Amino acid sequence: MATTTLEDVTATTRRPVQAARRRRRPVITWVGPVVVFIGFIGLWYALAAYYASRGLPYFVPYPHQVLAVLTDPEELQTLGTALLHSTEVAMTGLAFAIVLGTAWAVIMSQAAWVERSLFPYAVVLQCIPILALVPLIGILFGYNFQARVIVTILIALFPMVSMTLFGLQSVAKQQRELFQLQGVSRVTMLRKLQFPAALPSIFVGLRTSAGLAVVGAVVGDQFFQRGNPGLGVLIQVYASRLQGPQLYAAILVASLLGVAVFVVFGWLGRLVVGRWYDFT
Structure with missing residues (x-):
């Protein structure tokens, strides 16, 4: 005859509780963002109504007006073209920032005096205002694609340098000494x-730099307006024409680009290191 132990009773009572927690977790995951989104839309409508009552409807257009712009084929084509140009600048600048930032951090990690x-x-x-460098960048590199990429690099470079250096220096002293006892080279x-x-740490820096690269692409686009116009030029044009719905639609598209890049590199980080590290 089988006997029931205290551990069996505890495990039996614990399973329903754990199952209930697993069911509640997905609900909590999506309910919070939905509630915040509804509150944000309500606040947006309230602000739009306030400015419309003051005769300034282009300051804060209604959300459905912005949605109408995003669903209009002609406007969508204009936004899509600008989005492609800004994405090209952002990804090119990010690629250079990754290479330069990683190399810079590796060099600094070799000796304390090099880091200092x-x-x-x-x-x-990182601290120099980009506005102060704009005239110099324009004189040296022109006002086209190259100048926008340089602005993107300057904005996105520091997180890659600092986080890569932090990661390279975070190795335990015992492990480093063990490798040194084996007589391995610096490269090994x-x-x-x-x-x-x-x-x-590298992927945390990469994710941060990816988001900043989008900011750099839009900012550089506003400063250097020759060549293929991106979202920055489009934002300035809509603002000068007081086209509120179009302006907010362009800002929303730029924000979604930043979110998309951030999410993609976050997923890439979980894919690469998530097996050994809880990458969030």
Whole structure:
């Protein structure tokens, strides 16, 4: 005759509780964002009604007016073309920022005096207002695609440098000393110890830089308006013409591009390092 132990009773009573928690978790996941979204739309309508009552409807258009712009084929084609140009600038600048930032961090990780010599310049580069560099960038590189990419690099570079350096230096001292006792080269230590340990930090920096690259593309587009116009030029044109719904639609498309890039690189980070690290 089988006997029932206290552990069996505890496990039996625990299973329904765990199942209930698993059922509640998906509900909590989507209910919160939906409630916030409804509140945001309600606030938007209230602001639009306020400005419409003051005779300034182009300041804050109604959400359904913005939606009408996003569903209009002609307007959608204009926004789509500008979106492609801004995406091209953002991804090109991000690629350069990844390469330059990673190389910069690797060089600084080799010795403390190298880090002390180079890292202050990364901070200075991050702190310089882009507006102060615009005339110089325009004179040196023109006012076309190259200038927009450079602005994107300047805005997106620092997170890659700082987070990659942090990851490379986060290796445990015991592990580093073990590799040194084996007489391995610096390249082998980077490849087999430091880079695997730094992957979570690298992808955090990559995700941050990806979002900033979109900002850099839009900002650079507003400063350098020659060549193929992107979302930045479109935003300025709509603002100068007081086309409120079109302006908000362009801003919304730029925001969605930033969110999409952020989500894609977050997914890529979970795909690469999620097996060993809880990448959120």
